[in-house]
Amino acid sequence: MHDVVLTILPLLFGSFLAILAGWTRSALVYPLGAVALVMSTCFSVKLLLGVLSTGTATYLLGGWSPPWGIVFVIDAFSAGMLVLIAASALFTYLAFRTEILEGFAEKTAAFVSLLLLTVAGHMGIVATGDLFNLYVLIEVAALSGYALLGFGPGRAPLASLNYLCVGSVGASFYLLGVGYLYILTGTLNMADLAQIMAAAPVTASLHGAVAVILFGLWVKMALFPFHGWLPGAYAMSAPVSAALLAPLTTKVMVYVVIRLLIGVIPGAAMPEAVPDVAMLLGTAAIFAGSLMAFRQRDQRRMLAYILVAEVGYMIGGMFIGNRTAMTGAMLHIFADALMTLTLFLALGSIARQRGEMVLENMRGLFRTMPFTMSAFVLGAMSMIGVPPLFGFFSKWYLLSGAFESGQYLFMVGLLVSSLVNVVLFFRFFETAFFDEPGESVRDIEHWSRVTPLAVAAVLLIVAGLSSGLIVDRLIAGIIPASLI
Amino acid sequence: MEDFLTQLTSKYNFWAYIVLMMIGLYAMIAKGNLVKKLIGLSIFQTAIMLFYVAIGSKAGATIPILRDSTLKGVIDFVEYINPLPHVLMLTAIVVSVATLGVALALVLRVYDVHQTLEEDEILEKIKNP
Numbered sequence: 077m078h079d080v081v082l083t084i085l086p087l088l089f090g091s092f093l094a095i096l097a098g099w100t101r102s103a104l105v106y107p108l109g110a111v112a113l114v115m116s117t118c119f120s121v122k123l124l125l126g127v128l129s130t131g132t133a134t135y136l137l138g139g140w141s142p143p144w145g146i147v148f149v150i151d152a153f154s155a156g157m158l159v160l161i162a163a164s165a166l167f168t169y170l171a172f173r174t175e176i177l178e179g180f181a182e183k184t185a186a187f188v189s190l191l192l193l194t195v196a197g198h199m200g201i202v203a204t205g206d207l208f209n210l211y212v213l214i215e216v217a218a219l220s221g222y223a224l225l226g227f228g229p230g231r232a233p234l235a236s237l238n239y240l241c242v243g244s245v246g247a248s249f250y251l252l253g254v255g256y257l258y259i260l261t262g263t264l265n266m267a268d269l270a271q272i273m274a275a276a277p278v279t280a281s282l283h284g285a286v287a288v289i290l291f292g293l294w295v296k297m298a299l300f301p302f303h304g305w306l307p308g309a310y311a312m313s314a315p316v317s318a319a320l321l322a323p324l325t326t327k328v329m330v331y332v333v334i335r336l337l338i339g340v341i342p343g344a345a346m347p348e349a350v351p352d353v354a355m356l357l358g359t360a361a362i363f364a365g366s367l368m369a370f371r372q373r374d375q376r377r378m379l380a381y382i383l384v385a386e387v388g389y390m391i392g393g394m395f396i397g398n399r400t401a402m403t404g405a406m407l408h409i410f411a412d413a414l415m416t417l418t419l420f421l422a423l424g425s426i427a428r429q430r431g432e433m434v435l436e437n438m439r440g441l442f443r444t445m446p447f448t449m450s451a452f453v454l455g456a457m458s459m460i461g462v463p464p465l466f467g468f469f470s471k472w473y474l475l476s477g478a479f480e481s482g483q484y485l486f487m488v489g490l491l492v493s494s495l496v497n498v499v500l501f502f503r504f505f506e507t508a509f510f511d512e513p514g515e516s517v518r519d520i521e522h523w524s525r526v527t528p529l530a531v532a533a534v535l536l537i538v539a540g541l542s543s544g545l546i547v548d549r550l551i552a553g554i555i556p557a558s559l560i
Numbered sequence: 561m562e563d564f565l566t567q568l569t570s571k572y573n574f575w576a577y578i579v580l581m582m583i584g585l586y587a588m589i590a591k592g593n594l595v596k597k598l599i600g601l602s603i604f605q606t607a608i609m610l611f612y613v614a615i616g617s618k619a620g621a622t623i624p625i626l627r628d629s630t631l632k633g634v635i636d637f638v639e640y641i642n643p644l645p646h647v648l649m650l651t652a653i654v655v656s657v658a659t660l661g662v663a664l665a666l667v668l669r670v671y672d673v674h675q676t677l678e679e680d681e682i683l684e685k686i687k688n689p
Contacts, residue, residue, distance in 0.1 A: 208648050208651075211652075211655075212651055212655060215655045215658075215659070219655075219658055219659060219662050222662050222663075222666070223662055223665075226662075226665075226666045226669060230673060231673070231686065233666045233669035233670045233673060234670050234673070234674070234682065236666055237594065237663060237666040237667065237670060240659070240662065240663050240666065241588060241597060241598075241601060241663075244601055244604075244605070244659050245585070245588070245601070245604065248604060248605055248608050251608055251652065252608050252611065255608070255611055255612050255615060255645075258615065258645070259615055
């Protein structure tokens, strides 16, 4: 069978079988999910190796060739994204075994099934080469994501409902823009559309269509004024849902925008104001996200606001409009996903031991949870941008790209947000390192939680050291030569 | 004024979807009741579906089913409505029904936790538990 299908099929089958197993043999549910995720990860690695040696892989759904049929197109960059999505989901799944089995004791089957479905949706978004199919997969990923986030206690359902309203409006605006593009070109296939649009006359409706599509995707990725849903949804929900979705959702939406920018929308179709607005919003997101992160007592909420700033990094990088900055934005998708994964996994373990994630509860963590905290330090250092770690290299590309085209305000934003991250994380470290733990605190580190976390943290160093290789093999070939 | 009126009447289907969309958006922003917000969301999504349906239709054309099953004559596509937007909307309707389902399930959970569906009352309860 075709490799592209094999990466997604285990997840779909797994999600179906998990529901069935939930009715008859509930002990099978968790292993089924693990098998599905492991298979998906293995096949995506195989696909990545295949794409690297033989070039872009395509799969025609039902054998209908484009532009009539739906097509899955995997180039080196999207194959890398597939590996990232499958592997980070697998890490989360393994690290939060007890939460999934005990926290949702009655609903484990439903939870596992939704988790697999949301991962399948995200992988489909990355793989598809058809605009309408993209909409459907965005909704598949988002709907199961809303349900996952709504699983938590207390205010989680309300935060998730809020996210649902905003997310649906964003997806609807995207759909509206696709409709306009369909009127203008008569096709929905991305490659076909790129050809027609490059030759088509540039009109106000073309500009309108592009602007509406980008607006919809900005809402979905929580760019600054539309970020309201993100902190609530990630900080109120169960730690496992946040750790699963935080590395994926915003990053995959950024991926979609990059794909459209470099593959579908020719330069002339982009309304002139859009790059300026995007730079403004990106810079504003960095400042506002850092500032609001400063005011939070809850550590997960603080991390969510840092995530808002990170979205600003990537939006800025891709709209600066030179090769270096675009490379930075694409590399930062990988870097940010890996850092967010590490930090949310670590905070999830800590939340299980210490309950509420306020700063006062973090006393003496270094003494009682040394491994978790070491991984957390690596993640935080990468977020700040300390050299051998992954976050430094993507930030370096972004900074030099911004410098090349004279976007000094954006540069200042990058530097200020790094400084703010230093303050935020060292405030945390200070409490956790110097203050004595209370008498009654007995933290337990279980190997099943520490291993995935340690692997993610070590990957930050490995990926950082091999970031030149990643740029050469995965990214450089994708950026069109016209982008200097 | 004349120009504006001709613009308005010649593209009335597009104006209709824009008005519907704005009604939906207004309900989502201004209404305090969570279920009313969801009704607004539903109106908003339906407006976009109507827009797609309007793309496909043509004056004087018929449904896209071939009348002559033996295909004797040449098929003239002007006679038939473009079926693709309608088919796409079939999928979008399914998506919006699913969205509404998930949203109503979440509303039930919210009601279980807070015992009310009015947004200001919920915020009040969160602030002073």
